[in-house]
Amino acid sequence: MLASEPLLKIGRVANESSLSVKTIRYYEDRGLLAPVVTRSPAGYRLFKPEIFTRLHFIKRARALGLSLQEIGEILTVRDRGEVPCGIVRERLLIKHRSIREQIQALETLQLELQGILSGWNEISDRDSLDGTICPNIEQ
DSSP: OOTTSOOEEHHHHHHHHTOOHHHHHHHHHTTSSGGGEEEOTTSOEEEOTTHHHHHHHHHHHHHTTOOHHHHHHHHHHHHTTOOOHHHHHHHHHHHHHHHHHHHHHHHHHHHHHHHHHHTOOOOOOGGGGTTOSOHHHHO
16 A cells, blocks of 8 residues: 555445445454554554455445355455455355255245145135144145
């Protein structure tokens, strides 16, 4: 960082990143911002301008379904000076596979619900409820 680059206060970072101060503090507590945050002698958080690149990555990775733990692991690799794209790809492939499985499970559920609803019988006779709560879904 050049000596002429100003350090930024958390309010400005929050405003320019569209994240709340609380979220930024949380990310710092999780260790996601370590290389771009420092403390003033009075204890205030001061951020290097690179904070925006880091926050943008975190926001995009979260939008793609990565956990903060996964993001932290990726940022750790980057902070060691390595390019973490291989790890990011691996995590996204796992996420893609998981979503595909969830979609298949939801499609199966949708077919089951469709079958139950298409054969639905209104039951008004209390005697026919003996030993059951709603026979339409218990069959």
